Amino acid sequence: MKFNNLGIIDPILKALRDKKYVTPTEIQQKAIPIVLNRRDILGCAQTGTGKTAAFAIPIIQLIQKIEIRRKRRTKIRALIVTPTRELAIQIDDNIREYSKYTQVRNTVIFGGVKQHAQVEKLKKGVHILVATPGRLLDLVDQGYVQLDAVKIFVLDEADRMLDMGFINDIRKMLKILPTNRQSLFFSATMPKNIVELSRSILHHPKRVNVSPVSSAAETVKQVVYYTNKRDKKNLLLHILQNEEINQVLLFSRTKHGADRISRDLRKKRISANVIHGDKAQNHRQRALKNFKEGKIKVLVATDIAARGIDINKLEYVINYDIPNVAETYVHRIGRSGRAGEDGKAISICEPEENAFIREIERLIKQPISVIKNHPFQQTDKPMTEQEKKAWRKEKQRRKQEFFANRKKQ
Ligand code: AMP
Numbered sequence: 073m074k075f076n077n078l079g080i081i082d083p084i085l086k087a088l089r090d091k092k093y094v095t096p097t098e099i100q101q102k103a104i105p106i107v108l109n110r111r112d113i114l115g116c117a118q119t120g121t122g123k124t125a126a127f128a129i130p131i132i133q134l135i136q137k138i139e140i141r142r143k144r145r146t147k148i149r150a151l152i153v154t155p156t157r158e159l160a161i162q163i164d165d166n167i168r169e170y171s172k173y174t175q176v177r178n179t180v181i182f183g184g185v186k187q188h189a190q191v192e193k194l195k196k197g198v199h200i201l202v203a204t205p206g207r208l209l210d211l212v213d214q215g216y217v218q219l220d221a222v223k224i225f226v227l228d229e230a231d232r233m234l235d236m237g238f239i240n241d242i243r244k245m246l247k248i249l250p251t252n253r254q255s256l257f258f259s260a261t262m263p264k265n266i267v268e269l270s271r272s273i274l275h276h277p278k279r280v281n282v283s284p285v286s287s288a289a290e291t292v293k294q295v296v297y298y299t300n301k302r303d304k305k306n307l308l309l310h311i312l313q314n315e316e317i318n319q320v321l322l323f324s325r326t327k328h329g330a331d332r333i334s335r336d337l338r339k340k341r342i343s344a345n346v347i348h349g350d351k352a353q354n355h356r357q358r359a360l361k362n363f364k365e366g367k368i369k370v371l372v373a374t375d376i377a378a379r380g381i382d383i384n385k386l387e388y389v390i391n392y393d394i395p396n397v398a399e400t401y402v403h404r405i406g407r408s409g410r411a412g413e414d415g416k417a418i419s420i421c422e423p424e425e426n427a428f429i430r431e432i433e434r435l436i437k438q439p440i441s442v443i444k445n446h447p448f449q450q451t452d453k454p455m456t457e458q459e460k461k462a463w464r465k466e467k468q469r470r471k472q473e474f475f476a477n478r479k480k481q
Contacts, residue, residue: 078104081133083173088129091169097122099282103256104130107224110254112277114270118260119159119229120406121282127152127226127256128167134224135199136174146177146197147221153203153245154228155236156376157182157353158360163228164202176200181217183207184353191216205233205241212248219248227273230259231266236376239269246273261399292389292405292415294440296429298450301422305336307448308392311418312342312370319363320388322372323404325395333392334372344370347377375400378407389417394425398435401428423454 075088075096096104099117106113107130117123131150139149154160164180171178178200179193187207194201194216201208201217211217227233233242257270257277270277299307312320324330327348337344345359345368356377363371375395389408395401401419408415419440421429433439455463 073101079108080104080129081136083136084129084133084170086173087170090172093125097126097282099123099280100126100129102280102282103127106278106280107131107254107256108133110134112254112274113256113258113280114274114277115256115258115280115282116260116262117258117280117282118403118406123228123258124163124166125170127228127258128163128170131200131224131226132167132171132174132176135176136171139199140175146199148198148201148217148219149221150200150224150226151203151208151219151222151249152200152226152228153205153208153233153242155204155232155238157184157204158347158356158377159229160202160204161357167200167202178202181207181211182353183210187211187216205238205245209241209244220250222249222253224254224256225249225273226256226258228258230257230269231261231263232376234265234269242269260403292408292417294405294417294419295443296419296421296440297443297446297448298421298426299446299448300450300452301424303448304392304420304422305333307420307446308333308337308390309340309342310447311390311420312337315388315418317388318369319366319386320370320390321363321378321386321407322370322390322392323378323395324372324374325393327374329393330372330374334370337370337372342370343368344372346372348374349377351377375404378404387415389415391417391419394419394421394428394432396428398428398432401432402436421450423450423452426454 073096075085075093078096078101099115099121103113103115103126107127115123135149152163154163160180160182164178167178177198179190179198180202181190181194182204183206190207191211194211208217212219227242255273255275257274259266297307297311311317322333324333327350330346330348334344334346345362347356347359359368359371362368386408389405391401391404395404405415405417408417419429429440
């Protein structure tokens with residue numbers, strides 16, 4: 073199967089050749105004909121499968137063939153809503169590349185930056201708008217965005233949208249959108265609340281399923297180092313110095329932890345930067361750009377910030393902590409080994425996290441290779457429930473003591 077067989081118009085085929093795409097990915101093969109036939113989609117697929125092009129290509133084609141050839145006014149005809157700013161920017165960039173030989177115009181809006189530049193672009197007129205929910209509703213309220221001509225609505229990463237608390241924003245959006253429209257709904261997972269949400273959006277959808285969450289693990293070589301909590305820092309340095317790592321995306325569960333890791337690495341003269349929700353948008357963009365251009369070795373990220381980031385040929389991912397939700401692990405390692413490239417995921421596991429590794433192995437239905445030969449072996453035992461309780465109490469006591477002392481000063 074080649075892109076030519078999917079009935080795609082020449083200007084888009086030419087752009088895909090420039091991108092060196094030869095064969096459509098599974099989701100592209102399945103979804104493109106459905107969208108071109110004006111049907112709704114309920115898609116279970118995650119980032120890394122070629123999902124963006126699967127909806128972007130047919131949307132560009134429909135707009136080029138219908139709106140532009142018939143010389144209709146430039147209005148927002150397709151709205152793509154996605155949870156994070158990084159993902160929004162990436163989708164917008166992809167659309168610009170796929171549509172460069174057409175007259176289709178697109179732009180992106182997201183929060184965390186001043187709105188002026190975004191409003192100016194909107195005023196010039198666009199066919200496709202990519203948006204994060206908050207800024208979209210804000211600009212709708214201010215009258216800068218009109219959604220009455222929208223014919224195609226895409227809700228991307230729906231599960232993450234709900235995780236991030238966007239449900240009310242989605243409901244508001246649905247009230248504004250024309251009811252007579254085509255809708256494409258994508259989610260990496262399909263729990264009950266997501267299926268229910270999809271019912272309120274879609275009309276006789278076609279289901280498209282690709283790579284269930286556990287299969288992303290297949291192309292990535294995975295290893296785990298068992299160590300102690302106090303040795304993690306030194307073990308990380310050992311790994312970064314000994315493995316042939318040019319660049320790595322490193323995950324931390326907390327923003328605070330991410331800042332600390334990056335600081336520690338820089339102290340050891342390893343170039344590192346951080347992206348997480350507390351960092352200003354321009355900082356995050358700069359960090360991502362520097363990383364993509366190979367100027368920094370380690371990009372430290374939290375799960376939400378890293379979701380959807382597309383870095384070509386990212387070979388290594390390091391889990392500095394082991395997620396307590398096994399699916400999160402699969403999302404993390406899915407950042408490497410993208411679109412058929414080989415990847416490697418290294419996990420650094422302290423005693424308290426041993427049980428999480430077992431859960432992950434159950435989900436991915438394969439054992440993770442253990443690196444036995446390293447200088448920071450796990451010697452501590454996981455705490456018993458009683459010890460954990462005592463430790464939580466002690467932490468609480470120290471916190472209170474800290475605040476009490478601060479008040480006194
Ligand atoms: P996505 O899942 O949309 O984030 O895409 C994942 C990566 O695969 C991106 O870097 C795309 O540029 C790339 N990609 C998408 N479709 C194809 C294709 N048909 N052939 C090669 N690479 C592709």
